[in-house]
Amino acid sequence: MNAIEIKNLKKSYGKTLAVKGISFNIRKNEILGLLGPNGAGKTTIIKILAGVLTKDSGKIKILGKDPDKEKEFVANRMNVASPDSELTGIMTVYQNLKVYGKLYGVKNIKERIDYLLDLFEIKDLKHQKLKHLSKGQSTRVLLCKGIINNPEVLLLDECTLGLDPHIAYKTRKIIKELNATILFTSHNMHEVEWLCDRIAFMDKGKILKIGTVSSLKKLIKTEKVKMKFDKSEGLANFFKKLDIKILSLKGDTVVFEIDYKKHKLQDLIEKITKQGFKINDIIIKKASLEDIFIKVAKREL
């Protein structure tokens, strides 16, 4: 069952076409990562889903309902955390969270707030005014707000920005353990790879690729290989003859890109030893999400 369905969504700001007819679904309790360069249109999509921005055209269903027609039903079961949003600076952390607890009709607000503050390790900030917190601290308060109603659908727009590594790790773990359908954007590839069930790459208002991390990785048919030999003379020539692209050659160490459409690593190694070279060390660097990202952005995939 799909928790979020988006069909041919379009949005422009004046003359800027920010989202150019996007369609995708998110299954119930799935975490979908939205990746893309700055200005790709990720935030625009999140704002439209959150109900703070009106789409130009297209169809959206959240939990099976049209959010424009059944705003209350949808909004009660959804929440959002984004650094674009803030809470009231002159009020304390507790007061702010209480306001949203009440707005979302949360039962036992006090206990819920204490639990959340404890979870994000900001219990000691409970009675501090929000304007006195650091960026990372207020981001944690925003995250508390984002899950205060135990949302079934959660929109997270660069919500780990500015968190220290320990809290960022903890936040990822918290997010992963939530029983929620999550749309997640971030520029941290490792985070996205670790957290998300599926990933959608977008650029200039369009989705270029969508799939699981491993299915996307399969799209890349090349790997980087680093080999260390017992001698250096003749290496450059030898690789040239084999039609293999050398990325760097320093003394007895060669880094090259192997294209599996043309070569098999096994055959290559045989050829190398036949030629009288001895391989002392070999490192194969698998394609990372970052490599995919760059290739997709360059339209090489």
Add this chain to the structure above:
Amino acid sequence: MKFYRVNALLYKYLKISTNRLERIFDIVYWPVIDLFIWGFVLRYINKLGAVHGSFNFIFGGIILWVFCWRAQQDIAVYVLEDFWSRSLYNLFASPLKLSELVVSLFIFSLMRSILTFGFLFLIAFVLFSFNIFTINLTALALFVLALLLIGWVMGIFISGVIFRYGMQVQIFAWSVAWLIQPFSCVFYPLSSLPGWAQKVAVWLPTTHVFEGLRQVINTGIINWNGLAYAYISSLVLLVLSCLFFKRCVEKAKKLNLLTSHE
């Protein structure tokens, strides 16, 4: 409409008020200064031997004007508070309905108006021995409600303008009520205005409230026609201003004004 969401906003407005000195100043500072200035001026005029009795409707005018003024300004300023804190994104992503926002603004501005009214009543009573409750209480209650409605009309209207045009128009939050005050005949009768000004003033619901106030103080008679005009016109305007507000918010959502902060 869910009362627990209205309650959430009332709680927020209360905490903003107690955490921000200006919001406490609003309630007391300017209204009390206004009262002192008029009080001293009247004392002086009285010594010069002016007609007695003018005292009462001027004091009555100052104190009742507060409902119009506070209601307008509070609605606009508490809407601005959410702009200043950039919390509109979170607010509008929540289940809150526009009607609940408007109702909580109505209720909160009413509570603050009553507080200011209380202060002014006390000062006028203690220092200038003017007791507003000597006026016919039915009439007084009707005047207060009519002025509140007009204050809400102006407050909601200007809030709509703020949603549409952002904080560059925030000065109107403090000044709209004052724009209509000279034409509302708060301190002087309609007949004392120059001809062109009368033509404007006679349309304002506020004029009919203050004319009615003077009549009740002078003769004890309630001018029901004037009151009916004030109520009908301000209720119509209230509906119109709420529709205008709704349209402005919808437009702001289209233009991404709720979440982009200039």
